[in-house]
Amino acid sequence: MTKNIIQVVNRLSAQAEEAYKVLRTNIQFCELDRQIKTLTITSCLPGEGKSTTSMNLGVSFAETGKKVLVVDADLRKPILMKHFDNTDFKGLSNYISGRVSLDDIIYNTNVNGLHFITSGVKPPNPAELIGSAKFRDFLKIVREQFDLIIFDTPPLGSVIDGVIIASQTDGTLLVIECNVVSYQTAQQVTKQLKMAEARILGVVLNKIGSKYYKGYNNYYDFYENRNNTDRELMGRLREKRGVMRL
Amino acid sequence: MVLDFKLFLEVIRKRILMIMLLPIISAGLSILISFYFIEPKYESSATFYLINKKSGYAFPGEYGEMLLNRQLIRDYTKILKSKSNMESIINKYKLEKYTPAELAKRISISFTDDTNVIEIKAYSEFPELAKVIADAAYNIFVQNLAEFTEVFDVKLVDDAELPEKPSNSNVLVNTAIAFLAGVLISVSMAVFLEYIDHTIKTREDVETYLGLTVLGRIPVIERE
Numbered sequence: 445m446t447k448n449i450i451q452v453v454n455r456l457s458a459q460a461e462e463a464y465k466v467l468r469t470n471i472q473f474c475e476l477d478r479q480i481k482t483l484t485i486t487s488c489l490p491g492e493g494k495s496t497t498s499m500n501l502g503v504s505f506a507e508t509g510k511k512v513l514v515v516d517a518d519l520r521k522p523i524l525m526k527h528f529d530n531t532d533f534k535g536l537s538n539y540i541s542g543r544v545s546l547d548d549i550i551y552n553t554n555v556n557g558l559h560f561i562t563s564g565v566k567p568p569n570p571a572e573l574i575g576s577a578k579f580r581d582f583l584k585i586v587r588e589q590f591d592l593i594i595f596d597t598p599p600l601g602s603v604i605d606g607v608i609i610a611s612q613t614d615g616t617l618l619v620i621e622c623n624v625v626s627y628q629t630a631q632q633v634t635k636q637l638k639m640a641e642a643r644i645l646g647v648v649l650n651k652i653g654s655k656y657y658k659g660y661n662n663y664y665d666f667y668e669n670r671n672n673t674d675r676e677l678m679g680r681l682r683e684k685r686g687v688m689r690l
Numbered sequence: 691m692v693l694d695f696k697l698f699l700e701v702i703r704k705r706i707l708m709i710m711l712l713p714i715i716s717a718g719l720s721i722l723i724s725f726y727f728i729e730p731k732y733e734s735s736a737t738f739y740l741i742n743k744k745s746g747y748a749f750p751g752e753y754g755e756m757l758l759n760r761q762l763i764r765d766y767t768k769i770l771k772s773k774s775n776m777e778s779i780i781n782k783y784k785l786e787k788y789t790p791a792e793l794a795k796r797i798s799i800s801f802t803d804d805t806n807v808i809e810i811k812a813y814s815e816f817p818e819l820a821k822v823i824a825d826a827a828y829n830i831f832v833q834n835l836a837e838f839t840e841v842f843d844v845k846l847v848d849d850a851e852l853p854e855k856p857s858n859s860n861v862l863v864n865t866a867i868a869f870l871a872g873v874l875i876s877v878s879m880a881v882f883l884e885y886i887d888h889t890i891k892t893r894e895d896v897e898t899y900l901g902l903t904v905l906g907r908i909p910v911i912e913r914e
Contacts, residue, residue, distance in 0.1 A: 460911050467906025474905070497908065617905065620896065626888040627899035634900050646905035647896045653910055 450553045468504045482613035486597045486606040492621035493650040498596035506557035510591040516563040518598045519570035535564025600633045610642035705880040713872030720868030730856035734820040735811040736828040737847040779826045824850035
């Protein structure tokens, strides 16, 4: 499809990798009533870990054999680029403004099955681009080409882009960094998403302190720990059979 | 927020450094202050009894008269601390380093423990000086009494003695108090900080405040 290959720079601890696998499996559970082909990753504030989550989740899904596309839809302040070695690419904004073809902006990566679209040149009118008909067409086209499309969006606390994208995708994940977001802010953002009729799948609690992660896990998240492997297994089974009943 | 015991321990653990450091710092400060900044205060006191010459009793039975006597004592106390008295003590004992007002502050006179025994106390940063001032004050008091009234005879109960230990600086007790105060303050601070902290931390927070499920919990990713 494309000539360029992006190197994904990604070093995760076994623990973190496991955590993303759990997240992946839980997302697959959300597909019971409706297939999720497009996924919006958003957060309340900048720097909570949307991009990291998008990337790692993308890698995690690609590992299951899916054809995954990660789109950096933060046209204002692209951060996703830090995961890649190369940084000078044409991207989403160039495509929507009609200057390049879709093939020119979809890049392969060194991770098998993972593809990537950068945000591209910073446009003067990001919200308009995101809300345009061309963007909706773009969604339709990539839906057919890929099994899963993950959108990394700007934080909802500051701009509207995330909501626009969330309302057009099958599911939305709200990334919340521990000890950072007040529940009032999170409530507001949740309300905003619900008003736009976005389907919020759930929350990803991010950057849980390592001591806290273990300590809390043992006591409070007994269930999760206990059933990680079970769930993982069920996720796999489900993928093979295609249907899964709880 | 329900603060059950496990949660309380968690709150403590989260700020354990502050909770451990604050008492140590305050105890250390207390030691420092006790040794270097608080000047030791020595205390010497003379106690005596006033006997009514007419009746031969100390403060004879009648209540009204007793009140009257007590009032008289108050008057003499005031007179004792008068500027002229203080000046005469300063001159006599060469205490030029004190002004009369300062010296007056170092002398106190009172009934001890609700009895009719009167106590003259003197404070000083030197033990010898405390005794000298107490003696001087006692002498002046007796002298004043004789000048102003003939009613009372003075019977000395206890002479002013040379104090051995400073009355104010019990380093051990002070340090212990400072340490306990540190523990109390730091623990309540930890609880307070937790109370005003409205940030989302746990699965429970997400479920209660947002009504959403937690699909993933990602640990801090350490980068090599």
